[in-house]
Amino acid sequence: MAIRVAAGIITREDQVFIALRSDDKHQGGCWEFPGGKVEEGEDPAEALARELMEECGITTDKSELFKFIRHDYIDKSVELYFYLVSEFSGEPHGKEGQKVTWVNRSDLSTYTFPEANVPIVEALLKV
Numbered sequence: 827m828a829i830r831v832a833a834g835i836i837t838r839e840d841q842v843f844i845a846l847r848s849d850d851k852h853q854g855g856c857w858e859f860p861g862g863k864v865e866e867g868e869d870p871a872e873a874l875a876r877e878l879m880e881e882c883g884i885t886t887d888k889s890e891l892f893k894f895i896r897h898d899y900i901d902k903s904v905e906l907y908f909y910l911v912s913e914f915s916g917e918p919h920g921k922e923g924q925k926v927t928w929v930n931r932s933d934l935s936t937y938t939f940p941e942a943n944v945p946i947v948e949a950l951l952k953v
């Protein structure tokens with residue numbers, strides 16, 4: 827069974843906020859768009875808002891679904907709901923101690939993301 831995940835592409839002007847997955851996690855050592863598993867009884871947008879508060883300390887004020895991607899890793903299958911987060915309150919930070927950074931869209935391809943994110947990064951380079 828695939829796990830459902832909601833992830834936020836937090837944008838401000840030409841920049842995107844990304845976080846480093848810790849080594850002990852699935853796809854550890856890769857950069858990610860903050861987010862996490864959709865819990866029982868939640869829809870993906872609710873999970874997004876909860877995860878962005880937990881991981882980055884922001885309130886999501888405006889988000890829209892950007893892409894849905896299903897990907898089979900060797901060890902697990904994921905269904906990823908990527909949202910563009912264009913309005914938020916608070917200053918995003920690594921609330922769980924994770925390393926974070928703002929990057930220019932055009933520099934996204936220089937960061938290593940999980941395999942499932944490749945089409946997302948490509949699409950963001952074009953927007």
Ligand SMILES: Nc1nc2c([nH]c(=O)n2[C@H]2C[C@H](O)[C@@H](COP(=O)(O)OP(=O)(O)OP(=O)(O)O)O2)c(=O)[nH]1
Binds near residue numbers: 832853857940
């Ligand atoms: N958050 C996030 N997860 C991603 C991305 N790309 C990608 O393949 N994933 C995968 C890695 C994980 O298998 C899964 C997300 O799970 P997670 O570990 O973030 O879940 P979570 O925040 O609920 O954390 P936990 O309960 O496992 O501690 O989705 C991405 O851009 N962002």
Ligand SMILES: [Mg+2]
Binds near residue numbers: 860881
């Ligand atoms: Mg997470």
